[in-house]
Amino acid sequence: MYYPEPISKLIDSFTKLPGIGPKTAVRLAFFVLNMKEDDVLEFANSLVNAKRELTHCSTCGHITDQDPCSICQDTSRDQSIICVVQDPKDVIAMEKMKEFHGKYHVLHGAISPMDGIGPEDINVPDLINRLKDEEVEELILATNPNIEGEATAMYISRLVKPSGIRTTRIAHGLPVGGDLEYADEVTLSKALEGRRDL
């Protein structure tokens, strides 16, 4: 009522973003009004282009502007290892590490029967096909360390087992560089379970 319609439409759009409440949305909307028209246009274009030009890689499911994605096309990477993650953001996190030189497979979720999400609703069938077509020696299961992620990892390892491909699960435990006293009990007990000889 207090705002002219174009502004209230803009405010409404901002509130659709995660982490943005009504007050921040108003602040952002008025900020946009004071921006230069060129900047606003560029901003709007980036939004539209990000949505239009990005697709999911038909091989691994990662977000990409070319299909297959740059990681899948890169022949210098180790073709025999695939790291399975839940989310494209997990791929980025792994890549930042610069230590992993294998390939990825993005599931886009985890199996959760009570939410109606079965293995065929996430990218599992594609993964199985890949294992048939490509020469893979090891599958690293890097799903989240919660009940659904754990169940998804166990499920995939069971599917893959008959093929003889090695399946591994990433370790969970203490964050490096952190203090022992700040770790929660569950993490601590997991870390204790996974202790090793020195």
Add this chain to the structure above:
Amino acid sequence: MHIEKLQLKNYRNYHKLDISFDDKINVIIGENAQGKTNLMEAIYLLAFTKSHRTPREKELIKWDEEYAKIEGRITKRKQSFPLEIVISSKGKKAKLNRLEQKRLSDYIGALNVVMFAPEDLTLVKGAPQIRRRFIDMELGQIQPRYIYHLGQYQKILKQRNSVLKQLQRRSDQDTTMLQVLTEQLAEHAATLLERRFVFLDLLRKWASPIHYGISRQLESLEIKYSPTIEVSEEANKEKIEDIYCEKFKSIQEKEIERGTTLIGPHRDDLLFYVNHRDVQTYGSQGQQRTAALSVKLAEIELIYSEVGEYPILLLDDVLSELDDFRQSHLLNTIHGKVQTFVSTTSVDGINHETLEKAEIFRVQEGKVEA
């Protein structure tokens, strides 16, 4: 431990309340529907973040108000700290020593409470879920990790039941997911069962002599745990897990047919035997009541042995229901050690000695006078 002060805002029929308690016995007197039990409930809530009367938290907020707030100052191990619970339409916040605790298992255990209310008389004769809830709540308050494991178990159980439902509808489906969840469930079920066995062992140790005393040396009380698998209470976690896995394997078809999980700690029960006879079936009302009272008194000692301090005892409208002998037995047990709250409609049923030592509060229409 004891509660020094209690402050309520917009809670049930209390608009605003600020009272200080005696660290021994507090008697709360009032007519029906004036707010006696609400006061007891508030203290219970500070300990468990949940009401013992209702799962609907909206009921706890005073009519037409936005939020309800309960604040208490606790003394434990010579330290004094505040606890705070705020309930609003957006949810519930629990603060321990002014800091918000996101996880229930980080909050529960700060204040230990044992409540004995008329509903508790059904502990022995009521439905099994009452006894399971009893185990879960009491074990949770001395061992907050148990609450975490229980939560995980319930989550996996839900997932597994969904899978069983799907298989029930289309039995030609692949059962790999079921096997995965069965393995996860068996592991968590074993964790819960192992902890329950240890707890029961302690409970028995305290309950038997107490019952013997209350019954004037006439009755023996045995508490038996009745699990859905055949297992010795001495078994360790790995052994229990193996037994669960075996059993799950053998009943898989039946579970698919029924579309739900048929065994596990969520279906176990407690059985009470007086003089070797099942009290639930053969016991008189009086025997059932005595058994329930013994268990509650045992809890007080159990918490003392595990936590190192006596819990707070809430006796909601039950003291006058006990005969003189049981009443004095109860009061002797707690004598001078346990901060106790007694609510009653009149002082008639309560023995004089108690009243003389007690601090008396009168409750009327949501106002309290010392």
